[in-house]
Structures are given as C-alpha cells and as structure tokens.
Amino acid sequence: MTDGAEPVVDVLISEDVIAERVTGLAKDIAGSEPEDLLIVVILKGSFVFAADLIRALDRAGAKPRVDFMTLSSYGEGMRSKGAVTLSRDISEDVTGRHVLIVDDILESGRTLLFARDLLSGRGAVSVKTCLMLDKTEKREVPIEADFTGFEIGDQFVIGYGLDLAHRYRGLPYIGVVRGD
Ligand code: IMP
Ligand code: MG
Numbered sequence: 001m002t003d004g005a006e007p008v009v010d011v012l013i014s015e016d017v018i019a020e021r022v023t024g025l026a027k028d029i030a031g032s033e034p035e036d037l038l039i040v041v042i043l044k045g046s047f048v049f050a051a052d053l054i055r056a057l058d059r060a061g062a063k064p065r066v067d068f069m070t071l072s073s074y075g076e077g078m079r080s081k082g083a084v085t086l087s088r089d090i091s092e093d094v095t096g097r098h099v100l101i102v103d104d105i106l107e108s109g110r111t112l113l114f115a116r117d118l119l120s121g122r123g124a125v126s127v128k129t130c131l132m133l134d135k136t137e138k139r140e141v142p143i144e145a146d147f148t149g150f151e152i153g154d155q156f157v158i159g160y161g162l163d164l165a166h167r168y169r170g171l172p173y174i175g176v177v178r179g180d
Contacts, residue, residue: 007164009175012157013150018174019052021149025130026056028147029100032128037064038097040090042071042115045104048161048169049132049149053102064100067092073111084114095123104162105133106148108140116143133157133174150174 041050054066070088101115112129119127130147137154158164159171168175 008178009158009168009171010178011173012152012155012176013160013174015172018149018160022049022052022056023059025147025149026053026060026062029130030057030060030062034062034064034098034100034128036098037062037100038092038094039064039066039100039102040094040115040119041066041068042101042103042111043068043088044070044169045161045163046102046132049104050102053130065092069115071111071115073108082110084111086114086118093122094119097124099124099127101127101129103129103131105135105157106131106143106145107135107138109143110141112145113141113143132160 039050039054041047050066054064057064067090068088069086069090071084071086073082073084099119101112101119103112103115106112112131116127116129128146131145132149134145134148134151135154136151155176156164157174157176158168159173159175161169162174163169164177
C-alpha cells in the first residue's frame with residue numbers, strides 16, 4: 001500500500017471462532033457475579049476486543065461501567081521495549097470498586113502487572129483481568145489472567161485490534177505475520 005513491503009498474513013483465529021469465544025468469556029464474567037463492575041480497557045490494542053466483549057456482556061446480563069487507559073511497552077516494531085508507560089489515565093475513581101482489566105495480549109506480563117498494581121494501589125476492592133490472548137511461554141513476571149480467550153505460541157500476531165507499527169488493527173481476524 002505505501003512502501004510495497006506488505007507482510008503476508010495467515011489466519012490464526014477466524015472471526016467466527018473469536019465471536020464464539022467472546023460470548024463464552026462474557027458468560028464466565030457475568031457468571032462470576034461482579035458487583036457494580038468497572039471495566040478498564042487498556043488501549044490501544046484491546047479496543048476491538050473490548051467493544052465486542054462489552055456487547056456480549058450486555059447480552060449476558062452485565063451492565064458494567066467502562067473506562068480507558070493507554071499503556072505502551074512496544075516501539076514501532078515487533079519487540080517489547082520493556083518499560084511500561086502510562087500515557088492516558090482513566091477518569092473514574094476506583095476506590096472501593098470491583099475492577100476488570102481488559103487487555104489484548106499477555107506476553108511478558110509487565111503491562112498487566114503494571115495496570116493491576118496501579119489500580120489495586122488506588123484502593124480497588126478487587127482487580128480481575130481478562131485477556132484476549134496469552135503467550136504463556138513468553139512470561140517474564142509472575143501474573144496470570146483470570147479470564148483468557150486463547151493461548152497462543154510465540155508468534156507475532158496482528159488484527160482484531162492488534163497492530164504492526166500502528167497498522168492492521170482493522171483485520172477482522174487474528175493473523176500471523178509469515179516469516180516472523
Ligand atoms: P507484555 O507487557 O510483554 O505482556 O506485552 C503486552 C503488550 O504488548 C500487549 O498489550 C500488546 O499491546 C503488545 N503485544 C505483545 N505481543 C504482541 C503481538 O504479537 N502483536 C501485537 N502486539 C503485541
Ligand atoms: Mg496492549
């Protein structure tokens with residue numbers, strides 16, 4: 001499109017499979033009987049997943065509040081920079097609240113640990129986590145998600161909100177960059 005070096009993308013998880021799993025996750029979350037739940041969506045990568053999840057939650061009978069926080073640990077490419085930075089905070093007060101963090105991928109675990117510690121430190125009563133994808137073998141810090149969509153291997157994935165250098169977030173499926 002721009003530079004003639006478009007990656008070849010293979011489908012890893014199709015739209016239909018994603019939709020079915022999102023419905024299952026919403027039922028699990030709604031079934032855990034969250035009280036006055038506040039969902040904190042970690043931008044940017046999880047906005048597509050979160051949009052589907054909150055609508056599935058509504059169908060499952062849960063009516064959470066939703067707020068957004070922008071964290072980043074990646075540079076332009078496919079490798080993590082390590083340090084997590086908070087570039088946009090939520091506006092809701094989490095004191096005394098039950099919080100569910102929604103994020104795209106659990107890789108090293110640093111992003112999720114940062115978000116969880118930040119919100120617990122502000123006085124949330126409980127902080128649970130829902131991750132669309134989990135690269136279990138890439139974990140570097142001790143944290144596990146409470147609700148996980150799919151476990152995947154050590155592959156760089158794009159689509160369904162996930163980017164490669166800020167592009168491809170609109171792919172309706174989760175794909176793998178061939179040759180990675
Ligand atoms: P962690 O802090 O190492 O767990 O990395 C988590 C963050 O890195 C995720 O929220 C994503 O934004 C990003 N990330 C990790 N793996 C991928 C990938 O395969 N594709 C796109 N973004 C990724
Ligand atoms: Mg992210």
